[in-house]
Amino acid sequence: MTLHPDGGRVWVGVSRRVRMRGFLVAIVTLVYLLFGNSAMVSAQFSEAGVEKFRVAVEAPDFTLKQLGGGNISLKELKGKVILLNFFAPY
Numbered sequence: 001m002t003l004h005p006d007g008g009r010v011w012v013g014v015s016r017r018v019r020m021r022g023f024l025v026a027i028v029t030l031v032y033l034l035f036g037n038s039a040m041v042s043a044q045f046s047e048a049g050v051e052k053f054r055v056a057v058e059a060p061d062f063t064l065k066q067l068g069g070g071n072i073s074l075k076e077l078k079g080k081v082i083l084l085n086f087f088a089p090y
Contacts, residue, residue: 045051063073074082 059074059076063071066072
């Protein structure tokens with residue numbers, strides 16, 4: 001670390017190995033957060049009696065009002081990725 005002319009500290013010469021190590025730590029942490037507790041999650045689902053569908057089931061069709069006016073139905077969006085957010089302010 002060296003001093004910058006305006007008085008601030010600047011990291012100079014951080015080796016590629018140090019940067020790569022930080023990158024790998026970040027990747028390993030991300031993988032653990034995504035997949036590390038999957039056994040615990042599946043145990044909670046089975047304890048609650050929730051199982052995966054054995055046969056694919058289509059979602060029921062529904063229609064919603066759009067903010068800009070008009071309506072949109074689920075069938076119009078078939079084949080697209082849809083994120084439903086069930087927000088409930090308590």
